[in-house]
Each structure stands twice: as structure tokens, then as C-alpha cells.
Amino acid sequence: xxxxxxxxxxxxxxxxxxxxxxxxxxxxxxxxxxxxxxxxxxxxxxxxxxxxxxxxxxxxxxxxxxxxxxxxxxxxxxxxxxxxxxxxxxxxxxxxxxxxxxxxxxxxxxxxxxxxxxxxxxxxxxxxxxxxxxxxxxxxxxxxxxxxxxxxxxxxxxxxxxx
Ligand code: SF4
Ligand code: SF4
Numbered sequence: 001x002x003x004x005x006x007x008x009x010x011x012x013x014x015x016x017x018x019x020x021x022x023x024x025x026x027x028x029x030x031x032x033x034x035x036x037x038x039x040x041x042x043x044x045x046x047x048x049x050x051x052x053x054x055x056x057x058x059x060x061x062x063x064x065x066x067x068x069x070x071x072x073x074x075x076x077x078x079x080x081x082x083x084x085x086x087x088x089x090x091x092x093x094x095x096x097x098x099x100x101x102x103x104x105x106x107x108x109x110x111x112x113x114x115x116x117x118x119x120x121x122x123x124x125x126x127x128x129x130x131x132x133x134x135x136x137x138x139x140x141x142x143x144x145x146x147x148x149x150x151x152x153x154x155x156x157x158x159x160x161x162x163x
Pocket of ligand 1: 053107109
């Protein structure tokens with residue numbers, strides 16, 4: 001008798017659990033999907049997303065960076081940002097070398113916050129995988145946006161034009 005009661009209880013609780021499972025599944029079937037079919041569909045990322053670093057240029061494509069090295073000094077990863085510059089006869093800064101090792105970057109954004117001319121910025125680009133660590137060391141050409149791209153970035157991020 002006691003054995004039959006126990007058996008009935010187990011069957012009842014099993015049925016209840018199956019009912020709960022079916023309820024959960026049917027609720028989710030009616031909800032819109034929360035996943036994307038990446039890479040066919042790209043996520044709509046925030047403007048403040050911390051992705052690949054870039055250097056904005058002036059509208060005519062010339063250097064905006066003044067070579068102050070504030071970004072390199074504030075970076076918590078030693079020698080991750082390397083800059084070499086000199087001044088021309090008119091005392092204008094000329095950037096000879098600007099490299100960032102994206103393979104060591106921790107995407108803290110410190111460098112973007114200290115830049116006095118809003119030159120170094122983070123893009124929404126997160127597809128940075130490559131075949132070697134050396135390929136992740138980006139030089140000035142690899143980092144710089146064109147004048148047109150830089151203007152577009154400034155417009156979408158509410159920054160002043162740089163001519
Ligand atoms: S985001 Fe952080 S770790 Fe990366 S380069 Fe800038 S300061 Fe350095
Ligand atoms: S802080 Fe800005 S202006 Fe100064 S070196 Fe870095 S990118 Fe250039």
C-alpha cells in the first residue's frame with residue numbers, strides 16, 4: 001500500500017515537471033530570438049564600444065596627432081604604444097612612427113581619454129583575429145583613418161571638425 005502511494009507521488013511529480021518544461025518551451029517559442037546569425041548579421045554596437053584602436057586624421061588626411069605621448073604614458077601595458085616624432089623647421093610635429101600592439105591591449109580606453117586632440121579612438125571593429133602576434137602590431141598606416149573616414153567618425157560621435 002505504502003509502495004503504491006510512493007509510486008503515485010513519483011508519477012504525479014514527474015507529470016508536473018514535464019508540464020513545467022513544456023510551458024517554458026512554449027513561452028520561448030513565442031518570443032523573438034535574442035541571438036544573431038553572425039557573421040551574416042552584425043550586432044548593432046554602442047558608439048562607446050571598446051574595439052580596435054585607430055588614429056583620426058584632419059579633414060585633409062594629414063596628421064592630427066601632435067606626438068605628445070600622453071597615450072603611451074597612461075597605457076598600463078609597458079611599451080605597447082610606441083611613438084617617434086620630430087619637429088620640422090616650422091616646429092610642426094611630424095610623426096615618424098606610431099605603433100600599437102593590439103595583441104597586448106586590454107581595451108581599457110585610457111589612451112583615448114587623455115588625448116588632448118581627440119586623435120586616438122576606439123572603433124566598433126572587434127574582428128581582430130590573425131595568424132601571428134606580429135600581425136597584431138599596427139603601424140601608423142594601419143591605424144590611421146582617411147580624412148573622410150575621420151570626418152564621418154567625428155560627425156557620428158559629436159566631435160568638432162579638424163581642418
Ligand atoms: S586601450 Fe588601454 S591597454 Fe590598450 S593601448 Fe589604450 S591604454 Fe593601452
Ligand atoms: S595622446 Fe593623442 S596627440 Fe598625444 S601622442 Fe597620443 S594620439 Fe598623439
